[in-house]
Amino acid sequence: MKKIFSTKRSKTPAIVGGGSPALPDTGVPVGTVPYFSAAAPPSLAGTASPSSGLMKPRPIYGSSSPQLTQSAMSGSQAYPTPPTTVSPPAAGSDRLPNPSLFTPAVVSPGLATASIGPTIVTAMAGQAGAVGVAQEAVADADVGSSLGELEGKLSVGIDFGTTFSGVAYGSSRHMGGTVRQILNWPGSYETFRKVPTCIAYYQASPNDKAVVVAWGIEAKAMTLREGFYKIEWFKLFLDPQVLREGRLATSARLPELPHGKQPIDVVTDFLSCLWKYAKERITEEIGSVADLEAADVILTVPAAWDAAGCQIMRQAALSAGLVQSARGGDTKWRERLRIITEPEAAAIHASTLSTLFKLKPSQTFIICDAGGGTVDCATYKLIGQLAQLEIAEMSTRSGANCGSLFLDLRFEQLVKSLLRTHPVHLDAPSLLAFRHSFSECDKLVFAGEADDDTLFRFNCFNIEDSHDPTVRLEYGELVVPGNVLRRDVFDPVVDQVLSLLTHQLSKLPTQRCDALILVGGFASSPYLCQRIQRAFGDKVPIIARPRDTDVATLQGAARYGLSLSKDGGTVSSVISPRSYIMKCKLPASDEDRYQRPGFIVRNDAGVEVCENRLSYLVAKGAVVRKGQQLRSRYCKFSRAPTDCMFTAVLYVSDEDKVYRYTDEGPLEELCRWTVDLSPLPSFQYNASTTTSGGFYTEFTLGLLIDSAEIIGVLVTDEGEEVGRATFEFFGQD
Template sequence: MTPTLAPLAIPGGIMSERAATGTTSTVPQVVAQGQQVVAETDSGAYVAEVEGKLSVGIDFGTTFSGVAFGSNRNMNGQIRCILSWPGSYETYRKVPTCIAYYQPTPSSEAVIVAWGIEAKAMTLREGFFKVEWFKLFLDPTVLREGRLASSARLPDLPYGKEPIDVVTDYLSCLWKYAKERITDEIGSVADLEAADVILTVPAAWDAAGCQMMRTAAIQAGMVQSARGGDRNWRERLRIITEPEAAAIHASTLSNLLNLRPSQAFVICDAGGGTVDTAAYKLIGQLSNLEIAEMCARTGANAGSLFIDLRFEALVKSLLRNHPVHLDEASLLAFRHAFAECDKLLFSTADDDTHFRFNCFNIEDAHDPECGLEYGELVIPGSVIRRDVFEPVVQQVLDLIEVQLAKVPTTHQGVQALILVGGFAASEYLCSRVHETFSARIPVIAKPRDTDVATLQGAARYGLGLIGGKATVSSVISPRSYIMKCKLPASDEDRYQRPGFIVRNDAGIEVCENRLSYLVAKGAVLRKGQRLRSRYCKFSRSPQDSVFTAVLYVSDSDKIYRYTDEGPIEELCRWSVDLSALPSWARAAESATGSFWVEFDLALVVDSAEVLGVLLTDEGEEVGRAHFEYLGN
């Protein structure tokens, strides 16, 4: 049941006497699942100054990261990837997400000694730390429940280093080197200092993880004030989901995929740590396509990293009676041989193939029962398929199934499934996807450069997507965003929750623990749309100008009226300084004691991030809410 919202909701418990007695204000009706918002809201999308603008896309991955860039002025809108990296004369489109520290004692400072290829290749000695997979620390489950909640092996960190510190350190190294390479290519430091930076995150991340990424990126110097008076420099850093970036890249291939306006496609972004799926439809004319998200995204930790972990577990199981092969150097040799040769090439036709891996220690006994044959470990393809590939790939297939089930039944169906990401290069994964879905989906495609589709899409997003390139015009709210408030009591409240009914200081009956939905899960939102609501603050003096409230979220498809009806959780405490508001200044100036001020706050749910904006009565932005995430 959709709750009836009162004219003015006061989060946190205090209700204005004027609100309770009927002062006119507008709170938009709850935005329902699948409903397009058309009520009074403002388009608050950040509009890039695309003329001559440099855009830098960064795909910060669990196992590999990359940087791409483009400029309308210097590069005619073309996107280029950085290909050369420290530690190698060869070219690579991505670099390992790995950083190494030296810390001789727990009390000493951890010093960065290498990153990327050089860190990955390091042989560790006493006092050295090699840190990989640290992106998984920002997974929502780990943020809520701690490192033991992760299905992957989270790395040990140097003493005194928090996960956000390691992310910042790595991004600092990546950005410092990227700036050198980009400057060599475009020859203008000024363009780089004012560039838009687009950072991608997994679809399953919540706002807390995105905020940590934003904090780390800013601390790494990815955006900064380019000139005096540049107050909005933080807005040049945009965070979007990985499937959205991949969809932008894939939409440029619409002619190749024979897609037409109104047709739908699903993106499966299979990366190193996560696999994300999302459904989009093409809208507009072929000369100026846009894409719109059709339903809530799906994501999980099911990337190629988990193939590596299962392979290592298989090796340990086979060689449990031969510990000489289970030291770190031996396991590293097995992992490297598997990842470099067999991991991507393994296919559904390899059941009868025997895969041979050289042992690091070759002096051990010959033991064919466990697969040891004259200095080699021999594993049947059927065993690798059963124990290594199939459990992880089945998770990917399940994610795609879930995404397909979310596509509205009123639509004509999904015309294309597009596989991107490094894991999409796996022959086994592609074969299983074709086996499972080819009868239902006409086109199953893996574009060229699939490993950098997300990276290139991020850079293209930052260019403003001009010149006929596709842009995402609408997104689906992944969760419900809710405020807890007191509202005038109704007959329904008196019947349903008599214990919640109290009288306020004005003698008015109000119902405590009511929920006011700012936006419901599954709502269709224009990109950057502002969902505007009116609030009221009681201040005891002109110095008491900070408004604070708690924003709640729910993953349920149901709409709750009261706080005890279903699971909701605190997301963040948001606070905003009202002193920049003209109505506040007038009220504070004329007040002789305490006073009330009404004002408008807008919630912006934009791809991966959630923002709060303070607005004047005319809709002009005069401030941003500060979000303090709870429970992290």
Template sequence: MNGASIVGTGAPAAGDTISSAGEGRMSISIDFGTTFSGVAYGSSRIAGGNVQQILTWPGARENFRKIPTCLLYDDAGRVLAWGLEAKNASPMPGTVRCEWFKLSLEPSALRGDIVDPRLPKLPLGKKAVDLIVDFLTCLWDYARERITQEIGIVADLNAADVWLTLPAAWDAKGCQMMREAAIQAGLVGTAFAGDRDWRDRLHIITEPEAAAVHCAHLTDLHQLRPSQNFMICDAGGGTVDLAVYKIIGSLQDLEIAEVCARSGSNCGSLFLDLRFMELVRILLEDHPVHLEPASLAHFMHAFSETEKLGYLGKSDDGNMFRFTCFNVEDSDDPSVGLINGELTIPGNMLRGEVFNPVIEQVLDLIEEQICRANQRVDALLLVGGFSGSEYLRKRVEETFGSRIEVIARPSDADTATCRGAAQYGLAHRQLVSSFIAPKSYIMRVKLPADLEDWQRRPAYITRNDAGVHICENRLQYLVSKGAILRKGQRIRTKFCKFSSSSQGDIDRMFVAMLYASDSDETMRYTDEGGMYELCKWTVDLSILPSFQHHANVPHPGGFYTHFEVGLELDSAEARGVLLDNGYECGRVAFDFLV
């Protein structure tokens, strides 16, 4: 992102760690999924501190741990139903059912690319964010009511910490849009008069990080030792997200660090449904009565509810899979598999046309993440709804079993993300505590010339306006590759700039070149190679109180402005923060790691 400029925020500097839920404060997680969503909650004062899930939903007599991420609109754009009621509604004139709209905020969609031409279009006059706001509003309004009923007291939900799960591969823009949508939907609000920090009660957590919290207390991981690594593969309806963690202390205390940048892709179980739909269209091309919307929906529902997760792969090649037709006419054509009102599809055809293309994507994604980590992976945990696929688990074991000692699907794998996010909020400390820097972040600076500079780079040495010999093109490491950083930690580095006056861009602008390096070697000068430019960071120092103070006092010989640059690094992005006496004056994101 060349030419990035820092912008003033006027906000006080954040501390060196991320705050967690206050003692006794309720923690509520919303696992907003592409195909299904769920809500979990907990408090030290409820059920012994154990996480609870909402199981009772509108339109259902049974209990469901998750409900469809689905909306039903009328022609005027009003919400008629949501969740199960929207999913199960019969087609009606003047209505439109909306699903899978979460994918419209993933990075390629925000760049203007078509995520998948098979996905339904948005209703006329609606943007993806509008649908997300509508769904979260319905979900949250019901969750507030239900939580209050289930705990038997009037809960102060306005003061709760709310944790919203997002895919690992989303960039900062998508995360910010989701955050704004959640605030608009009312997930957090003022709890008392003068509550100015109420927005801070909304937290974003990635799906694999939340799942790691749930999994780390399970016996599948307790055999691991410090310095060993485990991978979370969160295979959901729309996306598959991966992250690798290193155990750096006690696993029971969840002292783990992310080893490398997370990754993810749109290859969840939804894409099995879409490929199945394509296969049906091809087989029944000459039988249009079975390609009407209601008929196609009937076929896809039968596949999704019965065969998708139970399909076994090669051992099912010789079996015939039968799907009852919705329409009774034109019910027999054995040449395409129409036999006595059923569409019959051979197992080997399902494997080649439906399952293998998607599962191969998942396997490639896992392989790429192992290469990215560049370290041994000692355990692989499959979570998410798609992890329930027997064929997926079998293929993962066949492909990686010789290299990864433990491959397991933990208990409650389909709700690991939802439960883990709530558990994260209940802990009164940072759980996934650290991040291992995948590269070095370096800034080009001017420093007083020393003997080594005179010997190695005399051509870089000039005299500034104050008569001091300065070596240009020196490097200052903000963080080195492999450094273990605490989550939320801010690495601060002091800088100063000489200004001959307070006027003019040269005197008030601080321009820094930011570089990154994948090398383990430490370099001193910009011409040593082994690094690449991230961005040109332009900082207007006139926003600093210290600069303004000097500007109002005569300085015939010029003056120095002292300030700090803070580096914040997590597994999603690297950010620079401008500080003046500990006061945050601006920030910029200069590297996205996913």
């Protein structure tokens, strides 16, 4: 739902609830605190855990498998074994099929996606002055654990990708600060840096519970029969456009889910399998000192995701048990789960290679994280000394669904177009075989114009009707010229990547930067690198692709956790990607009477107030230092001591302009913000001393923007955090 809103924040805290007698004598002039627009009786919606009773499936280990090969580029895998079939569990049984039934077969995962990382925060700048009514940027002294507790803790990074996922871990005490990856996965004796983001279910009937029967390599290798579901690409369900508009919002084919399963359930089930296996492998590697129950877990998400997608991701991760209360009195265990953006994680990894790129303090670099599903871009600046570098985000991040997966989809569309008069080659097994051949071979080495005259040959799965030169069928092969592949498959996707990079450069004052660092599986594409060099070589002195580019995000996520033991971590500041706004009532000014006379009303105290005013918690583009609370002062009228709750709506805007009124520009409702004032000493005092007629309570709300997530906090007059607000995101049914 879109709404409209506008400029200037006056120096006045806002009030929630209806009008009332007079403001209490708090030392603040009457009417200087913004009033929230009539808050409906608040609900505690959003506090319940998502989908209680979700099955936490166990991973299937140890199936024997033939030799697997790994492409030198991007970590994509090929499984040259004939497919196997699986019998369903006995009726009414939750028993999983025998693991040995899952033999790796033909897999077409495409170029592996490399995830992203966190972003952090420095005091507001630029527009901050225009929006900064009663707003402060305050260092949060109570975020996370103390330095002593953090030192030596295990950090586990999880790159949950569209096509591939991976796990890395490290500990400054037990592993000397080094980062290791899990390389052995169920279903293979070979080593792979990532595992397919794939999960398989069996469901006998729509009324039966869907049972997880395989995940990762084993799920990817399954040949499906009736009642089985192989789910891939389910991360795309959390794309902001899909959350707003549903399945039709993306050109990618969203998978069919078992009856009764929601996207969050599938994410939870996959993370549960991945985490259970990862814990076993990490414990085998470093023993009981791992203390996985108290580990920090860092999940990466695309830069383009909004807070709603991140919240779903957090709910799924908590339901999957990625973090749990480690001991009695551990009230902050949920804070050990951190969600960061993929570019930030990649930037942290790149900072460890700064000498390789010959970067110096004060220089800027762009991270282009080109993965399987998304491509994300962000600009950072090196600050400090080389011995202890920090990274500051320099501009808002950007991202789009134009990863290597979309090459596969465009290739499939090309095949359908060429063979539309030969339907025998368009059934599911045939299309899978064509796509596998493209994804595992030709996509990895395609060189663009140099291959225009090359004929690329793809074997037909069916031997019938296999020769018709008019549609490029020649003796059982589909023959496609390189110039057709470039024009219809590669160029539309690569052009989107170049557009993202152009947009990112345009945000810099000189439209130039010192380095462009390419990471992610898609970054291994020779044609993509060639086009980037051609387009930006005259603007960027260093265009580099580090070794192990497909796991840069994964490595960076684990290093992010290790950096928490330092003062503030590696990334010191982030740019607010959007404006976060609340609607309120403010004392009417002459400007309000002139500009919006229809918004002027008298409250119960007889004071003229202007309705439909906007209070900016933080403006788009503001620089925010990590660990800071962006605070604003508000006021609520309570008619009785039990009237301690209110619910307001948090709005977001992608506009650069700052609005004053709700009807001046487009705003989007992001979430309901439920706040309980009862822990505030001032509320308790007012409630105990007021005999009749109600009372006002002034309070401070703080907003934390930590990379990908937003967190609301309630703060006392002394600056102590006494509660975190509950966000109920719109569109999550």
